[in-house]
Amino acid sequence: MLKQKDFSQFYFFNFNPWVKKEDLKDKIEHPFIFIESYMDNLNTYPYLNTFEKAQIIFNDIKDYQKAAYNCFELELNLLQENRIMYLNQIVNRLLKTQKDLRQLKRKEILNKHKPIHIVIHLLINSVKEILQSIFIAYHLELNNSNRETLSKWFYLKKAVVSFRLNKYPEDRRFERLYNEKLIKKGFISQLTNFATFKSLFEARQLENKINWIDRKSTLYYFIKLLLQYNAIKNPKNRHWEVASEFFLLKGESLLPKDFLNQKETMNKVKRKHLESFVKALV
Template sequence: MLKQKDFSQFYIINYNPWAKEEDLKNRVEHPFVFIETYIHDLSDYPSLNTFEKAQAIFNDIREYQKVGYNCFELELNLLKENRIKYLNQIASRLLSVQADLRQIKRKKDLKRYKSIDSLILLLLNSIKEILQSIFISYHLELNNSNREVLSKWFYLKKAIISFRFNTYPEDKRLEILYHKYLTDRGFISTLTNFNTFKSLFEAKQLENKINWIDRKSSLYYFIKLLVKKKVVKNPKNKHWEITSEFFLLNGEALMPRDFLNQKETQNKKSRVVLESFVNALSQNS
């Protein structure tokens, strides 16, 4: 089985369109060439009729898939020019190989193919997982043809967008309030960067999470205050979804259901501090 020990031919051609034949010699054609190597040697593989045989082949394919994807991302991220061309060449090649495998699988009358149905299924699943990862990570750079095909198979989760201020305060003022009422008073970890907190109000997709280190009841009250005081635009009942996306609770992930039946904090000091922060912001509205 071929292993990628250097840049692939696909990479070299896109990195240097004037590459000579000797520049491509002894290089794998692309990072996922292992799949095609299996196809060329189909008749050499025994029927996967025992758990041990099936597991051994499955583990090999998974390992090649992992290494291949790492090589693909390395090459993709090193390319400045022709990056999109390279990406779509990879996607198109995988779709072509997938079609070839399906065609082979349909040839039930050929006895030599009947014994390797299981291997073909493992290879098809490997291609599916690779294409799914490519689609999720790079769908905006796929050409119309590839995007149209893959969008029929894979679903992109709609990105959760953060709150948006009704009236934006000055960054400096917001930062002073942030430290005075939230980090210095032990609600948010001092390791949470101010810009991370600020993105909670900029209608952005998640980049980094805010680590709330007080109780969940105080976080619940904090979000309720932001909505009630109209510091943020009406989130249309998405506020717990946004909260679970953008906050950690003492380093642990949250789910929207974690706020079902949650009661707000009754700690008087906590309530006063959180109210002071939100009231200071509501003066902008």
């Protein structure tokens, strides 16, 4: 199977349009050439009829896919003038490869060699995953045709934006409240710096998460207090989505559904500390 040991022909043609083809004859055409290499050697898999053998091919394809994507990103990020041209050439080639794989899948001859179907399916999924990664990361640089094609198959998750305070306190006072009421009282990890916590109230997209180290019941009550005291602008019923996006619970990720049927803490001391913090914001 072909491996990339140097920059690809696609890279050289975009880095230096005057490069001679004969100077590139020993270089692979593009980073994802491993897919076409598998396609050219399908007949070498006539006995791919056990789980173990399929697992080996699956792992091999995954390894090649990861390495190829890293090479692709390296070449893309090193290019300057023809970066967008290179990107769309890669996508065009992957779309053509995808079409060729689907045609192979439909050929009657494959019915006589069912194990080959396994390789075809794995390669189709590999191309799909690569295109999805490219679309998510580089959709703004795709030409209209490629963007339109890929947007029919994949969608971009709308970024979750944090809360916005109705009345923003002076930074030094805000940081002092944070340290005294949330850090020292054991609600938030000392490793969560003030800037990270502050971003929870700046209508921003996630950069770093806040590690809530107390119980989920106190985090639940904290979010309820922000709403109850009108400390934040109306989040339009997305407060649990924001909470799950911006908080970890003792280092573990959260989902909005984790707050369903959750009860607030009844610990009077903890309730008092949280109420004191939120009241200071209004």
